[in-house]
Amino acid sequence: MIKLKTPQAGTALYGATITLLCAWVLVPIFLVALGAFGGRPAVYQWPKSLWPASLSFNQLAIFLQIDGVWNAALSSIIAASLTMLFSLALGAPAGYALARFSFRGAFVFRLMILLTRAFPLAILALPLTVLFIRAGLYDTALGVSLVHTALALPFAVMVTASLFAGIPRELEEAAWVFGCTRWQAVRKIVLPLALPGMVASAIFAFVISWNEVFAASVLTVQHRTLTAYLLTVLSESPLHYRFAGGFILIVPSIVFIFAVRRYLFALWGVTNR
């Protein structure tokens, strides 16, 4: 245990921690952006300057003109959206069941959900490929999204379970007493209250899918997702183009989280509960 002697020391430590955490997130993004906009000189220059000598959108423009980038981006968006949809559609009911019903094997069920993350994707890749070819899912955004759903589902279940558990049971009971069926009570009371958390969990699923590269690379050939596509295309490109590609990969995640950030914070004062 570190014992703080003065309030100033506490404030300093607090400030330092915040700075460190911000740097942890911002420095890599800054370096990627520097490479993407500064072009070749910015990538190889050392020490790095805070602002590139020549700012240009050339790399980004050229990158966006690469054949198939737009199609790959579209595939990525479709796969990520489907992942978001599936993981919530399957995860939220499971989370609700875990939160509201005490049933035999609830604990084992919880454990099994987490255990799905214990299988390395590399081991599953070959059987999945064979299975997907047979089922006609190979090289489709749907196929990729199914695998990504498997990755995102444990989080969706756990997050929504704690979300639903945090909504007082009495609210639902009151809804029943005042004329709701179980489903109506969920739709009118539980879902609106759980919305902020559900959105957060949806974003999480989206980002998991958007960033995933291994399964996407193995399971697609023509219709690659953006990450998988960039991996193949950019491996032979100059470094600053790779930075441009990386930047384009980061942007949607950041924009998405910014767009819905208010849902992540207090809504109707629910977080004060």
Added chain:
Amino acid sequence: MAAILIDHVSKSFGASVALAHLDLTVADGEFVALLGPSGCGKTTLLRIIAGLESKSSGRIVIGDRDVSDLPPAQRGLAMVFQNYAVFPHMTVFENVAFGLRMQKADEAHIRKQVMRASDLLQITPYLDRYPAKLSGGQRQRVAVARALAVEPAVLLMDEPLSNLDALLRLEMRAELKSVLKEAGTTTLYVTHDQTEAMGLADRIAVMNKGVIEQIDTPTVVYSKPASLFVGGFVGSPPMNFIRLQASDGTSNYSGDLKFPITSSTVLGFRGEDVTLVESGQGFEFHINVIEPMGSHLLLTGKINGQRVRVSAAPDTRFEAGMRCGVVVQPHRCVVMDSETGKVLRDAG
């Protein structure tokens, strides 16, 4: 408006019995309080009536409908929850209107009912606010208004005042009584607070360990308890119980008490129902503690080594260590059997 009939309802959780073959009738328009210590099954009974909890056996009839197997929505009742359960994502207006909206009432009717209920509970100024902006007392009013707006046949209340501070509770109690009187709704009210039950209810059902020990008007429950438990639970201070001895003759009482005194005969009397006399008459009372309560003096002491609390006029002079005689009014006491815990017969 409807009567409630609880017919032989039982509930057990695994091996433990929460309710044992319970019978209770609440007349149309009557206000009955279920009073008992925590864990006595009163909330379980209320939740079974509401349909929120399943029963193990028995039957619930509301009006002339057997609702035993109906979901809560179809039982035609309203409920006020202990923590109010006001929907945080709806305005006060929408909260109060909720039940009516579920009934698909038309907009004009909803508006009229909401206005009526909110006027009654004085929450009209807050109709546009969200519950997060309301105080506990205001939320409680919203919960009651929501229940009254649907004009339920039966109103169930689960310790609705227990989350309020003492002063607000007193105020809300009186308001609740007048509001419910006006609405004329059949009400079943769960509480562990005996003053609440005494003040509000037409009849009190005192529950203990899953059975109703006594159901009667507040006055009778207070002065003529049917069991040791009821006498000890209702009233503050609780009823005095002293074990009689064969040597205690009729001289201890101001009248004739003709009952056989056995080793398990217990005499129960309220502290304010005695006459204090000179030492040598009545029961010999050793005073240990004197507490001036303003309206009276509370004397704590012993009769035959058994603790007794009696009250005396505020201007009388007593000192700790004094002795005096206690004479019990024959028509104001009960005789119990300590083995069964039940009343033997009224002494009066």
